[in-house]
Structure formats: structure tokens, C-alpha cells
Amino acid sequence: MIRSDGRKHDSLRPLTMKSGVNLYAEGSVLVEMGNTRVLCTASVEEKVPPFLKDQGKGWVTAEYGMLPRATHERNAREAARGKQTGRTQEIQRLIGRSLRSVVDTTRMGVRTITVDCDVLQADGGTRTASISGGFVAMCLAFSELYKRGLMTEWPVREYLGAVSVGVVEGAPVLDLCYTEDSGAETDMNLVMTESGRFVEIQGTAEEAPFSRETLDTLLSLGEKGVREIIACQKSLFSFPSGTRH
Numbered sequence: 001m002i003r004s005d006g007r008k009h010d011s012l013r014p015l016t017m018k019s020g021v022n023l024y025a026e027g028s029v030l031v032e033m034g035n036t037r038v039l040c041t042a043s044v045e046e047k048v049p050p051f052l053k054d055q056g057k058g059w060v061t062a063e064y065g066m067l068p069r070a071t072h073e074r075n076a077r078e079a080a081r082g083k084q085t086g087r088t089q090e091i092q093r094l095i096g097r098s099l100r101s102v103v104d105t106t107r108m109g110v111r112t113i114t115v116d117c118d119v120l121q122a123d124g125g126t127r128t129a130s131i132s133g134g135f136v137a138m139c140l141a142f143s144e145l146y147k148r149g150l151m152t153e154w155p156v157r158e159y160l161g162a163v164s165v166g167v168v169e170g171a172p173v174l175d176l177c178y179t180e181d182s183g184a185e186t187d188m189n190l191v192m193t194e195s196g197r198f199v200e201i202q203g204t205a206e207e208a209p210f211s212r213e214t215l216d217t218l219l220s221l222g223e224k225g226v227r228e229i230i231a232c233q234k235s236l237f238s239f240p241s242g243t244r245h
Contacts, residue, residue, distance in 0.1 A: 004179050012175045012225055017236050027140030031133030035123035040133040042141035045112045058108035062095035066119040091127045098131050098191045101199045107155035113141055124178040128189055131162035132229050139237050159194040161229035165218040174221045186210045190222035194230050
């Protein structure tokens with residue numbers, strides 16, 4: 001199989017992350033995976049949701065949205081329609097629970113980190129790019145609190161990344177662009193930690209059921225991709241010295 005952009009089956013699209021792209025947010029990252037671009041900002045609020053009242057812990061949550069011209073045709077803003085789509089709600093819940101999976105909320109103080117993921121341009125993999133970029137934005141926000149002495153313990157247990165895998169024209173491939181994703185026989189999103197543990201596996205057979213052997217191949221491809229994504233994250237941000245859990 002020859003991929004539409006000439007990549008090998010186990011290659012990521014060109015990946016870049018740039019921090020400090022928002023002047024006001026405590027943490028911000030612009031992540032680009034091929035033609036997919038997502039702006040991730042992390043904001044700190046000195047309060048928690050009512051369900052965490054008097055529990056002595058913090059909260060990490062996320063919001064996700066696509067700009068009107070993130071795709072080939074203009075889509076109306078969801079605010080103009082008066083409600084979010086089910087897809088938007090599902091993705092932002094995925095981002096939030098993925099980020100929380102590597103955070104000890106008892107160490108972050110009674111505060112909330114909100115990670116906003118705004119898709120500037122979509123060409124497949126927006127949810128996985130949001131998780132990978134949102135993780136760094138969150139860590140940058142925590143770093144600011146830690147440096148200021150507002151947080152005495154580092155709360156993040158380990159690095160976290162996410163990537164798509166799938167079967168296209170009968171071949172397992174890594175990091176699907178839109179044309180591959182739209183025609184894939186199997187489509188899967190993986191969220192993994194640096195230690196190789198899974199946070200989420202979202203996989204669907206779009207045509208025929210897939211085998212255990214195919215699943216194992218896709219998981220191995222995903223692990224390779226996540227390790228490369230985490231290497232990119234580390235080039236942007238390192239945990240404070242002596243804070244590893």
C-alpha cells in the first residue's frame with residue numbers, strides 16, 4: 001500500500017509542538033500533526049466544582065471545539081446553535097479523563113485546571129492531537145504554580161500521549177490523515193502513558209470484523225507512535241528535578 005502522503009505504514013505525520021503561544025494562559029501549546037493544527041491552552045482557577053467541595057483535592061477538565069473553517073466547508077459555531085454536538089461532548093470528556101488519569105489531584109491544591117482545545121485546522125486525529133498537546137499545556141500550568149510555591153508537590157505521575165491507528169486498504173497504519181480515516185476498514189484511537197499502560201482504546205470495525213492478530217499489530221503501532229510523541233513533548237517540557245512519582 002502507498003499512503004496518500006507517501007509515508008511508511010509506521011510513520012507519524014510531521015509533528016511539531018510550540019509552547020508559549022498564548023500570552024495570558026498559564027500553559028499553552030500549538031500542536032501540528034501534518035495538516036491538523038490544535039491550539040491547547042490551560043487555565044487555572046482557584047476553585048473546584050461543587051461535587052468536590054471540602055474534599056481537599058483539585059480537578060482537571062477539558063473543553064474542545066472546532067473553528068468554523070477548520071474543515072473544507074464552514075460550520076456554524078456550536079454556541080450559535082445553542083448546544084454542543086454529541087461528538088464534541090464525547091471528545092472533551094475523553095480529553096479530560098485522559099489528562100486526569102496521570103494526575104494526583106490531591107497534590108494540586110483546591111483548584112481547577114481547564115484545558116481548552118481549539119481545532120484551527122482538521123485533517124484527522126484532532127482528538128489525539130488535543131490530548132498530546134493538552135498534556136503539555138497542563139504541565140506548563142502546573143509548572144507555573146510549582147515555581148511560584150503555590151503547589152508544594154508535583155502532581156503529574158508520568159507522560160501521556162495519544163495517536164490514531166487503523167487498517168487502510170488491508171494494511172495496518174499509524175496516524176491516519178482524514179482521507180485514510182474516512183475510508184478505513186478499522187479505525188482506532190489509543191491513549192497511553194510513557195510506561196506503556198493504556199488509558200483508553202477506542203476501536204471500531206467499519207466493514208468486516210478484525211482479528212486478534214490485527215489488534216495486536218495496531219496496539220504495537222500505537223505504542224511506537226506514542227513514544228515518538230512523548231519524545232516531542234519532552235523536547236518542550238521536563239518534569240521538575242526530583243519530582244518523579
